[in-house]
Amino acid sequence: MKSYGYAAPSGDQPLAPFSFERRDPLATDVAIDILYCGVCHSDLHTARAEWGGTLYPCCPGHEIVGRVSAVGGQVTRFREGDLVGVGCMVDSCRTCPSCVAGEEQYCTGTGMVGTYNGPDKVLGGHTFGGYSKHIVVDQDFVLSIGHDASQLAAVAPLLCAGITTYSPLRHWKVGPGQKVGVVGLGGLGHMGVKLAAAMGAEVWVFTTSPGKAEDAARLGATGVVLSKDKADMKAHMGTFDFILNTVAASINLDPYVSALKRDGTMVLVGVPAEPHPSPSVGNLIFGRRSIAGSLIGGIAETQEMLDFCRDHNIVSDVEIIPIDQIEAAYERMIKGDVKYRFSIDMASLADPAA
Structure with a gap:
C-alpha cells in the first residue's frame, strides 16, 4: 500500500517528503496509523x-506509537x-538461543531486523521507519500501550529511551536499598533517573553542570555529583552499587569505576564515535568491579517496561514538533537544546501527492 513520510536522500542532504510502498498486511501482520514518533x-x-x-x-524513526488500522487473518493479540x-x-x-530466550535484540541467527535501515524480507530492499504515516509489522514485534491517549506523544520515546535504560536496571536487579548513579541527564539519562527512582533506588546524577541539580531532583534524583569536581567525586568514591552511563562521548571511565562499591557494575548504553580510553585494570581488580554494556531490550521486556511505566505514571519529557522541523530538531539535539526528547506529531505530515 502507498505510504509517505520524510527521508534523507543521502548523508549530506536534509530529510524531505518521501513516498514509498508498505506491504499489505500478511496473515500475522498489524497495520498501524502512526500518531507520534520520538x-x-x-x-x-x-x-x-x-x-x-x-x-x-x-526514513528513520523507531519510537512509534499509533492506532491499529487493520490486522491479518491470523492475528490474535490485536x-x-x-x-x-x-x-x-x-x-x-x-x-536462535537469544530469540528463544526473549532477547531478540541479541539475535545470532539473522540478527535483529531494524525498524529502519534493516533488510525488508517481504518487499526487498530495506525497512523504512516511523517518520511516516503508516507501518506494517508482524504482531510478535508490536507492543500494547496502556497509557492514556493524551500521553501518547510522551510515551513514544519509551520505545527506545525507556527500554534502553529499563533493561539494564532490571537485569542488574536495581531496587530499594541501593545507591544508583546515572551519568548524563539527556534523553536516556532522564529516563534512567525516573525508572531507577520508581524501582526504589537512591538516585544520583553525575553531571558537569551544577545547573542541572533542580531538574535532577524534579525527575526523582536525591542529588547530583559534579564529575569535574575532584572533591565531589572523592566524597562519593566507593559508594555506588550500580552506575548507568548514558553518555555517548568518549570519556575517562576510571573516576566512575572508582565510585563503585565492591562488586558494583557500571553499564554503558551510549555509543561514542571514538572509543573510551582503556580503563585501569587495577580499578576493576581491587574491588571486583565490572564494566558492562546493554542493548535496548527484548519484546517481552519492552512490554514489561511499558506496563511498569503505565503503573507508575512514567513518560518521557518531550517537546512536540511538526515533521517539517526535523532538521532544526537535529541541530538542537547536537547542542543538547532539548528537555529531553523530541516527539513528532504525525498529524503534521501531509501527503506529498495531495
Whole structure:
C-alpha cells in the first residue's frame, strides 16, 4: 500500500517528503496509523551516515506509537482501534538461543531486523521507519500501550529511551536499598533517573553542570555529583552499587569505576564515535568491579517496561514538533537544546501527492 513520510536522500542532504510502498498486511501482520514518533540520536547518526552502513533513502524513526488500522487473518493479540507501539526492531530469526530466550535484540541467527535501515524480507530492499504515516509489522514485534491517549506523544520515546535504560536496571536487579548513579541527564539519562527512582533506588546524577541539580531532583534524583569536581567525586568514591552511563562521548571511565562499591557494575548504553580510553585494570581488580554494556531490550521486556511505566505514571519529557522541523530538531539535539526528547506529531505530515 502507498505510504509517505520524510527521508534523507543521502548523508549530506536534509530529510524531505518521501513516498514509498508498505506491504499489505500478511496473515500475522498489524497495520498501524502512526500518531507520534520520538526522535532518537540514532536517527541523526544513521541519516547522516555517521556510523556507516546507511541505506538510502533513509526514513528513520523507531519510537512509534499509533492506532491499529487493520490486522491479518491470523492475528490474535490485536484488533482494529488498539493503541500500540513499535520499537527498534521488527523481526529476528526467532530460533536462535537469544530469540528463544526473549532477547531478540541479541539475535545470532539473522540478527535483529531494524525498524529502519534493516533488510525488508517481504518487499526487498530495506525497512523504512516511523517518520511516516503508516507501518506494517508482524504482531510478535508490536507492543500494547496502556497509557492514556493524551500521553501518547510522551510515551513514544519509551520505545527506545525507556527500554534502553529499563533493561539494564532490571537485569542488574536495581531496587530499594541501593545507591544508583546515572551519568548524563539527556534523553536516556532522564529516563534512567525516573525508572531507577520508581524501582526504589537512591538516585544520583553525575553531571558537569551544577545547573542541572533542580531538574535532577524534579525527575526523582536525591542529588547530583559534579564529575569535574575532584572533591565531589572523592566524597562519593566507593559508594555506588550500580552506575548507568548514558553518555555517548568518549570519556575517562576510571573516576566512575572508582565510585563503585565492591562488586558494583557500571553499564554503558551510549555509543561514542571514538572509543573510551582503556580503563585501569587495577580499578576493576581491587574491588571486583565490572564494566558492562546493554542493548535496548527484548519484546517481552519492552512490554514489561511499558506496563511498569503505565503503573507508575512514567513518560518521557518531550517537546512536540511538526515533521517539517526535523532538521532544526537535529541541530538542537547536537547542542543538547532539548528537555529531553523530541516527539513528532504525525498529524503534521501531509501527503506529498495531495
